[in-house]
Amino acid sequence: MQQARFRFYAELNDFLPRSRRQADVAYPFRGAPAVKDAVEALGVPHTEVEVILVNGVSVPFDHPLRDGDRVGVFPVFETLEVTPRVRLRPPPPRPVRFALDVHLGRLARQLRLFGFDAAYRNDWSDEQLAELAPQERRIVLTRDRGLLMRRAVTHGYYVRATQPDVQLIEVMRRFGLSGSLRPLTRCLVCNGVLVEVAVDQVGAEDLPADVRADPSRLVRCGACRRVYWDGSHVRRLRALVAKVEGQLHANEGRGGGNEAGE
Ligand SMILES: [Zn+2]
Numbered sequence: 456m457q458q459a460r461f462r463f464y465a466e467l468n469d470f471l472p473r474s475r476r477q478a479d480v481a482y483p484f485r486g487a488p489a490v491k492d493a494v495e496a497l498g499v500p501h502t503e504v505e506v507i508l509v510n511g512v513s514v515p516f517d518h519p520l521r522d523g524d525r526v527g528v529f530p531v532f533e534t535l536e537v538t539p540r541v542r543l544r545p546p547p548p549r550p551v552r553f554a555l556d557v558h559l560g561r562l563a564r565q566l567r568l569f570g571f572d573a574a575y576r577n578d579w580s581d582e583q584l585a586e587l588a589p590q591e592r593r594i595v596l597t598r599d600r601g602l603l604m605r606r607a608v609t610h611g612y613y614v615r616a617t618q619p620d621v622q623l624i625e626v627m628r629r630f631g632l633s634g635s636l637r638p639l640t641r642c643l644v645c646n647g648v649l650v651e652v653a654v655d656q657v658g659a660e661d662l663p664a665d666v667r668a669d670p671s672r673l674v675r676c677g678a679c680r681r682v683y684w685d686g687s688h689v690r691r692l693r694a695l696v697a698k699v700e701g702q703l704h705a706n707e708g709r710g711g712g713n714e715a716g717e
Pocket of ligand 1: 644647679
């Protein structure tokens with residue numbers, strides 16, 4: 456049996472059993488497995504990893520392990536001066552687009568509230584999601600690390616928090632979204648883009664009197680045709696935006712959330 460020694464840095468330790476955190480981990484193997492397979496066998500989804508150093512040299516996912524190798528595995532935001540540095544995946548889509556697994560419906564709605572493109576269906580299988588996400592260049596959000604370990608998934612993030620409000624802040628911090636909030640631009644129900652619409656195209660009898668009197672902020676979903684307007688709902692939304700922005704500011708620089716478990 457051959458053996459390599461692994462060290463996982465920063466929040467990648469969330470995926471390790473407590474006894475293995477912040478410590479060298481021995482990995483016994485036969486043959487010459489790809490370093491990515493070893494990383495995932497130790498519990499860390501490849502989507503969480505930004506740089507892998509084998510004996511101090513940056514390597515791709517398919518780099519074969521050899522006996523006695525020392526492997527350092529680094530997450531996305533760990534700053535690290537390595538040259539040359541091997542890119543493990545293409546850059547993430549800009550602006551960011553997400554695809555959420557079936558358990559994150561409330562987070563999908565929250566993201567849409569703030570104008571982010573968040574594909575979600577409560578009847579998607581893991582397989583469908585893993586296929587659709589790369590096709591549409593979407594980042595998979597999930598609390599299922601098995602899903603992130605699928606080969607087809609190139610961009611993904613394991614959401615640590617369990618509360619939707621906290622998840623929202625975690626995701627916004629992780630992807631640097633605090634400067635790109637665009638409330639009331641995306642349909643909460645179907646993720647379609649909202650476009651301005653005239654009162655006579657909507658059916659004025661369905662609208663509250665104050666919206667009929669000042670229809671300047673009337674919008675409709677281009678996909679499912681639901682109508683939204685700038686009323687009390689939007690005022691609540693703006694209050695929520697202010698609260699989230701406040702929390703983002705307060706949390707700046709702090710690591711976060713719940714652990715991935717053992
Ligand atoms: Zn819609």
